[in-house]
Amino acid sequence: xxxxxxxxxxxxxxxxxxxxxxxxxxxxxxxxxxxxxxxxxxxxxxxxxxxxxxxxxxxxxxxxxxxxxxxxxxxxxxxxxxxxxxxxxxxxxxxxxxxxxxxxxxxxxxxxxxxxxxxxxxxxxxxxxxxxxxxxxxxxxxxxxxxxxxxxxxxxxxxxxxxxxxxxxxxxxxxxxxxxxxxxxxxxxxxxxxxxxxxxxxxxxxxxxxxxxxxxxxxxxxxxxxxxxxxxxxxxxxxxxxxxxxxxxxxxxxxxxxxxxxxxxxxxxxxxxxxxxxxxxxxxxxxxxxxxxxxxxxxxxxxxxxxxxxxxxxxxxxxxxxxxxxxxxxxxxxxxxxxxxxxxxxxxxxxxxxxxxxxxxxxxxxxxxxxxxxxxxxxxxxxxxxxxxxxxxxxxxxxxxxxxxxxxxxxxxxxxxxxxxxxxxxxxxxxxxxxxxxxxxxxxxxxxxxxxxxxxxxxxxxxxxxxxxxxxxxxxxxxxxxxxxxxxxxxxxxxxx
Amino acid sequence: xxxxxxxxxxxxxxxxxxxxxxxxxxxxxxxxxxxxxxxxxxxxxxxxxxxxxxxxxxxxxxxxxxxxxxxxxxxxxxxxxxxxxxxxxxxxxxxxxxxxxxxxxxxxxxxxxxxxxxxxxxxxxxxxxxxxxxxxxxxxxxxxxxxxxxxxxxxxxxxxxxxxxxxxxxxxxxxxxxxxxxxxxxxxxxxxxxxxxxxxxxxxxxxxxxxxxxxxxxxxxxxxxxxxxxxxxxxxxxxxxxxxxxxxxxxxxxxxxxxxxxxxxxxxxxxxxxxxxxxxxxxxxxxxxxxxxxxxxxxxxxxxxxxxxxxxxxxxxxxxxxxxxxxxxxxxxxxxxxxxxxxxxxxxxxxxxxxxxxxxxxxxxxxxxxxxxxxxxxxxxxxxxxxxxxxxxxxxxxxxxxxxxxxxxxxxxxxxxxxxxxx
Numbered sequence: 001x002x003x004x005x006x007x008x009x010x011x012x013x014x015x016x017x018x019x020x021x022x023x024x025x026x027x028x029x030x031x032x033x034x035x036x037x038x039x040x041x042x043x044x045x046x047x048x049x050x051x052x053x054x055x056x057x058x059x060x061x062x063x064x065x066x067x068x069x070x071x072x073x074x075x076x077x078x079x080x081x082x083x084x085x086x087x088x089x090x091x092x093x094x095x096x097x098x099x100x101x102x103x104x105x106x107x108x109x110x111x112x113x114x115x116x117x118x119x120x121x122x123x124x125x126x127x128x129x130x131x132x133x134x135x136x137x138x139x140x141x142x143x144x145x146x147x148x149x150x151x152x153x154x155x156x157x158x159x160x161x162x163x164x165x166x167x168x169x170x171x172x173x174x175x176x177x178x179x180x181x182x183x184x185x186x187x188x189x190x191x192x193x194x195x196x197x198x199x200x201x202x203x204x205x206x207x208x209x210x211x212x213x214x215x216x217x218x219x220x221x222x223x224x225x226x227x228x229x230x231x232x233x234x235x236x237x238x239x240x241x242x243x244x245x246x247x248x249x250x251x252x253x254x255x256x257x258x259x260x261x262x263x264x265x266x267x268x269x270x271x272x273x274x275x276x277x278x279x280x281x282x283x284x285x286x287x288x289x290x291x292x293x294x295x296x297x298x299x300x301x302x303x304x305x306x307x308x309x310x311x312x313x314x315x316x317x318x319x320x321x322x323x324x325x326x327x328x329x330x331x332x333x334x335x336x337x338x339x340x341x342x343x344x345x346x347x348x349x350x351x352x353x354x355x356x357x358x359x360x361x362x363x364x365x366x367x368x369x370x371x372x373x374x375x376x377x378x379x380x381x382x383x384x385x386x387x388x389x390x391x392x393x394x395x396x397x398x399x400x401x402x403x404x405x406x407x408x409x410x411x412x413x414x415x416x417x418x419x420x421x422x423x424x425x426x427x428x429x430x431x432x433x434x435x436x437x438x439x440x441x442x443x444x445x446x447x448x449x450x451x452x453x454x455x456x457x458x459x460x461x462x463x464x465x466x467x468x469x470x471x472x473x474x475x476x477x478x479x480x481x482x483x484x485x486x487x488x489x490x491x492x493x494x495x496x497x
Numbered sequence: 498x499x500x501x502x503x504x505x506x507x508x509x510x511x512x513x514x515x516x517x518x519x520x521x522x523x524x525x526x527x528x529x530x531x532x533x534x535x536x537x538x539x540x541x542x543x544x545x546x547x548x549x550x551x552x553x554x555x556x557x558x559x560x561x562x563x564x565x566x567x568x569x570x571x572x573x574x575x576x577x578x579x580x581x582x583x584x585x586x587x588x589x590x591x592x593x594x595x596x597x598x599x600x601x602x603x604x605x606x607x608x609x610x611x612x613x614x615x616x617x618x619x620x621x622x623x624x625x626x627x628x629x630x631x632x633x634x635x636x637x638x639x640x641x642x643x644x645x646x647x648x649x650x651x652x653x654x655x656x657x658x659x660x661x662x663x664x665x666x667x668x669x670x671x672x673x674x675x676x677x678x679x680x681x682x683x684x685x686x687x688x689x690x691x692x693x694x695x696x697x698x699x700x701x702x703x704x705x706x707x708x709x710x711x712x713x714x715x716x717x718x719x720x721x722x723x724x725x726x727x728x729x730x731x732x733x734x735x736x737x738x739x740x741x742x743x744x745x746x747x748x749x750x751x752x753x754x755x756x757x758x759x760x761x762x763x764x765x766x767x768x769x770x771x772x773x774x775x776x777x778x779x780x781x782x783x784x785x786x787x788x789x790x791x792x793x794x795x796x797x798x799x800x801x802x803x804x805x806x807x808x809x810x811x812x813x814x815x816x817x818x819x820x821x822x823x824x825x826x827x828x829x830x831x832x833x834x835x836x837x838x839x840x841x842x843x844x845x846x847x848x849x850x851x852x853x854x855x856x857x858x859x860x861x862x863x864x865x866x867x868x869x870x871x872x873x874x875x876x877x878x879x880x881x882x883x884x885x886x887x888x889x890x891x892x893x894x895x896x897x898x899x900x901x902x903x904x905x906x907x908x909x910x911x912x913x914x915x916x917x918x919x920x
Contacts, residue, residue, distance in 0.1 A: 286655055288647045288664045290676030302652050320620035323653050335621075 038063050038078035039304040042247055043204050044279035046390050047420040048398045049253055050462060054265060055192070056394060057253045057466060058085045058099075059203075059423070060279035066168070066199065066246040069473040072114035074168035075199060075248060076142050077103040081281050082301055083250055088276040089261040091370045091378070093331040093387035097259055098149040101197065101250050103165065108139045115140030116167060118174040125176045129164040129184050137174065138167065144197055146189065146252070159190045166198025168246060171474030182469040194253040196465035199246050201458045203423040203467055207451040208241030209481070215352065218481075218495040223352060223432070223449050230448040233406040233424075235488030236479075238452035238495065243479035244471050251465035256394045268395030271377035274370060276389030277420075278308035278330060303327050308388040309367045309418060310427035315345045315435065330387035333368065337386050340364050345435045355445055357437040366439060367418055373409075374419045392420035401462045406454055410438055423460050423467070426450070457485050530692055531565050534558030549589055552582035556595040563602055565694050567731065567761040569802060572602045590620060597629045604801035606636040606833060624653050624660070631663045635670070638834035640865055643667060658684050669706065670836065672866035678706040697727030705736045708743075709868070711900050716740060731761045738773065742902050747777035764793035764804035768811060775815075787815055798825065805829050809841045819848040836862040836872070844875050852882045870901030877910060890914055 045059035060083055066075045077083070082102055086095035107115075118125035118137035127134035129141070142165040146157040166185035169178045185196045210217050217223055218238040229237050257263045259275055266273035285302030305326045307313070316339045317325045325336060341360035350356050357363070366374065369383040374391050399405075399415040406426040408416020410433060417425035418434075429450035437445030457479050461468050479485030479494060486494035528536065538555035545551060556579040563571035576599055582592040593616055600609035610633035616626045627650040634643035647667055650660035665680035685699040704719030717740060723733035734757040741750035754770040771786035791811060794804040805825050812822035826845035829838050843858030859876045877892030893914065896907030 283655075285648075286651050286664075288644045288651065288667050289671065290668060290673045290679075320622050322622060324621035324649075327652050 036304055038075075039081045039281040039283060040064055041279050041281055041305045041307045042202070043310065043421075044277070044307040044390060045203075045421045045423060045466075046275075046277045046392045047422045048256075048392070048394060048396065048415065049464070050398045050401055050466075051464075052253070053397045054257075055253050055255050056259060056275075056392065056420075057251065057464065058277065058279070059466060060085055060101075060250045061200075061202065061204075061247045062250075062281060063248045064245075065202070065242070066248070068169060068244070068246050068471040068476045071116075071170065071473065073140060074115060074170070074473075075246070076105055076115075076140060076167075077101075077144070077165060077197070077248055079103050079105050081283055081304070084280045084282060085250075085252060086278050086280060087259050088330075088384075088387075088389060089259060089272075091271065091274075091276070091382050091384040093276065093333075093385045093389065096150070096261065099252055099254075100147040100149065101144055102147070103142050103144045103197075106141050106143070108141060109136075110139075112137075112139045116170045116174055119176070120173070126167075126170075126174055127177060127180065129166065129181060130162075140167070141165075142167075146193070146195055148258075150258075157189045157191065157193055157195075161187060161189070163187055163195065163197070166196070166200075166470075168199040169470040169472045171472055173474075178472070179469055186465060191258070192255040193258075194251075194464055196249070196251040196467075198249065199470040200249040200465075200467035201456075201469065201471055202242045202245050202247035203456055203460065204242050204247075205236075205240045205426070205453050205456045206242060206428050207238040207453045210238065210451060215348065218452055219497045220452075220495070223349075223354065223447075223451075225448045225450040225452065227448070229452060229454070229488065230450065232454060232488060234455055236453050236455060236457065236486045236494075237488040239479045239481055239483070239485055240453045240457045241479070243457035243485055244476045245478065246470045249465070249467045251467060253464055259394065266395050268393050269377050270395060271370070271375055271382055273395035274375040274378065274391055274393045276308070276330075276370070276384075276387065276391050278306050278389055280304075280306040303329065306330070306388075308390045310390075310421060311431045312367070312388050315431055316340055316343055318344070330389055331385060333388050334386045336388075337368075340368060340386075343435055346437075349432075349436055349449075354436055354447055354449065356435070357440045357445055361437075363437065363439040364434065367434075373414075390421055391418070407433075410434075410442075423456070426454060428453070452488075454488075529562075529565055529694060531558050531562035531694075535562060547585065549582040549585040549592060552578050552585070553589070553591045553595055556582065556592075557598070560595065560598050560602055567763055569603070572599050575599050575602075590616065590623075594623075594625060594629065597633075601629065601632050601636070602802075604636070604803075606633050606801070609633040610637065610639075622653065624650050624657060627653070628659045628663060631667075635663075635666065636833060636835055638836065638838065640667070640670065656683070656687070658687055661687070665702075670865055670867050672868045674706050674710050674868060678703060678710075681706065693727050694730070697723045697730040698732050700726060701730060701732040701736050704733070705739075708736065708740055708900050709870075711898075729756065729760055731757050731766075734760070735766070735769070738769070739902065742773060742776060743900055743904070747773060751777050751779075764790055764797065765807050767793065768804065768807035772815075787811065791816070798828075801832075806837060806841045809845050813844055813848040819845070823849045836865050836867050840869075840872050840875060843879065847875070847879050847882065852879050855879045856883060868895070868899060870896045870899040870903040870907065872896075873899070874903040874907045874910075877907060881910075881914070886914065886918070 041062055042064045043061040047057055049055040049057045063075055082100050085099040087097040088094060089096045116126060116137060117123055123137045124134060126137045129135060144163050144165055148155045148157055164185065166182055169175060175181060185198050187195050189195060256265045260266065260272055262272060281304045282301035283304055285300060308330060313322055313325050317336055318339060321336065343361060346356045368386045368388055370378045370391060371383055372378060374393055396415055396419060399413050404424050405411035405413035405416060406424055407430055408425045409419050410430060416422055417427050417430055421427060432449040436447060436449055458468050481494050481496040483494055484492050486492060489495060535555060535558040538551055538558050541551035541554060556575040559571045559575035559578060563569060579592050579595045582589060597609050597612040600612060613626055613629035613633055617630060627646045630646040631643045634646060644667055647660060647663040651664060661680045661684040665677045668677035668680065681699055681702050685696060685703065688695050688699060700719050700723035704716040707719060708716035720733050720737040723730050734753045738750040738753035741753065750773045754773050758766045758770050767786060767790045771783050771790055774786055775783035794808040797803045798805055798808060809822045809826045812818040822845040826842040830842045839858045839862035843855045846855035846858065856879050859879055863872060863876060873892045873896035877889045877896060880888035880892060890911060893907045893911035897904050897911055
């Protein structure tokens, strides 16, 4: 763990010095979340469910780079953080529907030296999240509630069910059938909702090390990919630095009617089909004014971190502004507009010899306003304020599994990023190309930029909850240079140079 | 209160700034934290005279020393030092931050506010800049903006000391004395035992808040504790003197205030000493003290860092020169609208017979939420003059319920009003 912290500290210092390193993932992007990791939103996904075109699935990932073996307590959700999914459905940048998740931690056996034990000392293996046989060794257990706030009315969606968070995958002796525990976490809620929360394999993929080393790509893999690599959506040519790490995930599937302003499903051409979404974390704030409720020492929640579009805070927002960005609301994002119109990252690409369009980069406003092609039904007056929201046209049906493209919308897979975001979407490469100017002119500014990490080492889960089970604490490995994990390379060994 | 909070805030900012610097350790036995920082900064400068960071450290330490000693000469020194830093590295962020803190120390609040705003635009994630914004806005009476800035401090780094101090000060201004005490206590618990001036100042602040709430036993202990931690701490001496005045132990109050004035020979301190001497029945000595106060106060009256508030009350309540009180009050009111200025201005209007306007000003001050015995007394007297007996009784009652030198006067006026109504 100390080593990891050192790496992160080094990365943060590079952050300060080298603009190019702003291309990092959303893992610990701002100083405030580097200090408050359980409230750190790593990634935010929103997409029409693959098997239910009448539903949207949201995934809120928090707490980055969880080492699967890091016992004894692993990484539970924070009881003092309110995890939120927020949806704007009328193009004004203000949330109209909010889902809140609150966790409660229970230590069932305070005498155990670890939160999870099984298959030893007469304690049976952990085979169930619920009370009774098979849950005896589940000492650290978390329950959670799901609350929907809509039209000023809060509704607890649990409907009497006790919802359990799925713990980290400790190992085969303690949890001999982890996939079963994983599946036990999937719960149907009344109203057509489905929910899952727990520790999962982190679906994000990137060659973090190469980028943090001042954009020092592996030989032959970047920044301009060969056609063979660029068109290969199923193999990696460089190490996925997030491979083998876990993350805490909250997944919620919601009927589209619950999200749109008028409670109906609309075709893609109708602006009412388009929603703007973001995920956030909040804590009860210490307030200047005394709290009317001293028990919580606050009158309101204070947002700690948020994410709408991938990599905005990392690739666009200046380092002296990141905390303010994290803690402010999307409706106030006009204050950061200059970072979009004059992105430092474009200058970095230019310094590498990549042609980029001149400023102001109004082409990037598609990420911050309601505009065609994501919202073909939106006119100029519907653009709304500049606000970092992940916009999703719920009228665009999901692309069938197998036909999905890692480059999403820019590769013609219109159900992909930046029309929402799916786990398969290679947001790093897509963002690089957006900053390069592909939305301005795909011929002049269409170099196939990328890091050579085109897919997730552990693969993808193509059904709810769309995240893969957590990596085993005992048996998992990480992917690194000189190690296995790059199936596109000879022998599957990741390049070191 | 405002000066005490300002002192705490500056100490915290300077301490935070100093802590952020990487300096060579020097022998520091017997030195105050500011003196230690000054010594360290001078060492850093001598080792690397072309590095601007050492000058920033020295300037910040001098600001803190100015607050430790209440000697404005240190601000002038700090100005010269930060100028050097900005010559070496124009627009360096830390240098400009110190520059704003110097402006605050010199009571150049509008200029400080503009400087802090510019810094905030350059780097909105810098917590200390929100502190500078808060301080400038409090001094100018922009309380909503001050609250917003302080809230951002709390949000960005929950529980950080400078934010706690500022939030505590604002809570007191908003009339939440208990909530203010909680935050100061939290700040005290988080302050390193080695930071003696800050701990003494926080203890004195806790005692003063207890005193204002009527808890005399508790505040006596806290003041004594502050004086044990830091013998001769000016804030603790002043607060203990106020307690003695409330207890009608005037000679002891005079002794304490003399001690404070010797330590910090500022006209504002002399004014309170003169009042205490008068309360102790030494009319001739009091007259001398008031005369000396007036001389000193007039010398700095046209500066931003002045004793004009005390001068207003001197002319209004002791010298019977209402026109002079109003003239000074108008000057102050022209550039700042904090609650203390509104109260003084309102009182100056009252003694000049302009009670309708006086009522407007004192009510504007009370609308912020502050619960201060003197404010309520003034509001009561103005209401009585306007013939609003109900309001006058209410204000006198509010003043009488609090602890303060004016509470006794409010009780007498309330009794007098009640007596009249019974007739």
